[in-house]
Amino acid sequence: MAHIDYLLHLADNAVVLGQRNGEWCGHGPILEEDIAMANISLDLIGQARLLYQHVAALKNDGATEDSLAYFRDAHEFRNYTLLELPHHGALVGYAVDNRDYAATIVRNFLYSALMALLWEKLQTSKDAQLAAIAAKSLKEVRYHLRHSQDWLVRFGDGTEESHQRAQAALNHLMPYTQEFWSTSDFETQAAHDGVGVDTRQLKADWDSLVQHALAEATLQLPSTEGFVTTGKQRVHSEHLSFMLNEMQSLARAHPQGVW
């Protein structure tokens, strides 16, 4: 059902990026950024919880927020592929090596810029609960965008090395943003029903937001051509199942466990 799939897409985006950013907890480059990533993750996981709770209520088949987050496998997730990538450049073979904060910041910027526009529109969704979640999430994503844009400019317009690493992260991640604008049946249907938003409407505003920030950061807008990823249609990169394996291991080892 398109409505459910659309909500799961939004929820999976939030939980996957929340988990990824949470990997910095205790490992942040400086204390303030460690705290920032934990805070941002908390917001994202909170948004995912609200959305999963809403899905569970609509499905009314025994699903819970926990079963949706912890007991679905990678091929059932509908997040953008961009969000599941580890925090490093294209050629590093495993997830924990050489985390690069530039990759973290660039991804948060590209995604937050989209969500600041999307949550704003979703405030008028015909799904009243989704509209309510959007109104809350919009307040939160504005802080995420402000944070990531601030650091993007700092890195780009910083030292030679910070500039080079920010540009490399941008070159690596930008092609994945094509998935923001690609169409899928569930999104088209959700937009048609007034539940969702056709993201292509947002592209001009997103482009201008990105270009404005990149100009200030003295970074070059890289090519966004090439392979269009398909995470939202449940076909993912190799990274998602490793990430979920870690995220879901506790719940699966102790399926009835409570705090």
Add this chain to the structure above:
Amino acid sequence: MTHALHTAQTPTVDQVWAALDTLTDPEIPVVTLREMGILRDVRVTADGSMEVVITPTYSGCPAMEQMEDDVRATLQQLGVNARLVTQLAPAWTTDWMTQAARDKLRAYGIAPPAACGSANMNATGPSSIVVQFASKTVARDVVPCPRCGSHDTTETSHFGSTACKSLYKCLSCMEPFDYFKPY
């Protein structure tokens, strides 16, 4: 289970309000849930049962569950069989905080939030001047120091010890302090 309660008089809406009004924020114990705008309503529904309405703050705020537990425990002590309703819309905003709450926050060492929609809320504006390591963007709202009242303050970190706060420093008295972010 409710037999014992039938003999006692069911508390009125005012009595329930009064009891719930003693509950404070678990992270900021000087302000009540009502003053924070989290406890929204106590009402009697068409079928005669009582409902207590709360509106959550940040989506991921871990203190929300503690607050819900506190409300439930208080209702149980009163012998009120009320339903706890979590209402998302309209979304909680720091604009709902009462003046009393703002004064208490300041006295506790936390700068109260500016009004929403003010300059500090605008994420997309250009940042311009490098002020210090952790924040390139100039904090665009004046956040007076809760200790000495000086307006000469600077943001140390967008994010602080809880989701709702950022970290500031007073350049007059040199004290670091929390700023409750507009939401």
